[in-house]
Amino acid sequence: MEKFTKLEGVAAPLKIVNVDTDMIIPKQYLKTLKRTGLGKGLFSELRYKDDGSDNPDFVLNKPAYKNAKILVAEDNFGCGSSREHAPWALMDYGIRCVISTQFGDIFYNNCFKNGLLPIKVSKEDLDKLFDDADRGANATLSIDLEKQEIRGPDGGVIRFDIDPHLKRCLIEGLDDIGLTLEKAEHIDRFEAEAKMRRPWA
Numbered sequence: 001m002e003k004f005t006k007l008e009g010v011a012a013p014l015k016i017v018n019v020d021t022d023m024i025i026p027k028q029y030l031k032t033l034k035r036t037g038l039g040k041g042l043f044s045e046l047r048y049k050d051d052g053s054d055n056p057d058f059v060l061n062k063p064a065y066k067n068a069k070i071l072v073a074e075d076n077f078g079c080g081s082s083r084e085h086a087p088w089a090l091m092d093y094g095i096r097c098v099i100s101t102q103f104g105d106i107f108y109n110n111c112f113k114n115g116l117l118p119i120k121v122s123k124e125d126l127d128k129l130f131d132d133a134d135r136g137a138n139a140t141l142s143i144d145l146e147k148q149e150i151r152g153p154d155g156g157v158i159r160f161d162i163d164p165h166l167k168r169c170l171i172e173g174l175d176d177i178g179l180t181l182e183k184a185e186h187i188d189r190f191e192a193e194a195k196m197r198r199p200w201a
Contacts, residue, residue, distance in 0.1 A: 002115045003173035007096050008142040009069030012059050013133035019073060020080030021107060025089040035114070038085060039092035060093075064136030070143070072126070072133045073100040078107025078118075087114040097143055099150070101126050112166045113175050117145060125158045145171060 016023075029041035046058045054061045060068065071090070077100040078086060087110050090098065097117040111118045121129070132139050132152045139153035145167060150158040168174070 004170040011070035011133040012065040012068035021086040024086040038089040079104035
């Protein structure tokens with residue numbers, strides 16, 4: 001899994017409450033088990049018109065936000081079904097961080113397993129970040145996971161809380177498999193001892 005330590009980039013404001021995982025990546029894109037190629041389906045029902053052309057009114061289609069790395073979203077982002085394709089699609093598009101006041105629980109945990117940083121902030125801080133994001137490509141946000149800080153284009157700092165274990169996993173690039181492999185020596189020793197105790201098994 002790709003490590004996450006610091007990130008600087010344009011933040012796109014997504015001012016929609018209760019964005020569910022079906023809105024993030026609609027069901028027709030769930031046929032694959034690959035983590036790549038899903039960026040084209042990200043928010044597809046909002047990004048594209050019925051004829052397949054770009055919807056110019058959707059934030060990620062606006063020139064200032066086409067290369068956004070951060071999404072500033074309204075309350076309850078990632079609610080709905082448990083599809084892991086949602087963080088895959090965001091990552092494949094280039095989004096590495098989503099900031100909101102609240103996340104769907106399963107989506108929130110899936111983010112950490114895929115190298116995507118979800119940050120919870122207060123409503124007051126979210127409003128400040130929306131103000132920054134509304135300024136477009138000329139106003140970038142800087143995120144320092146180690147310091148747990150978001151720095152705005154004018155130098156203002158917003159601190160955020162994060163579970164220490166989840167923070168370590170992102171900084172060191174450890175998904176569930178990586179965490180298991182850290183214990184490989186103990187697992188091998190247990191298996192060897194079990195084989196000695198029960199050679200018939």
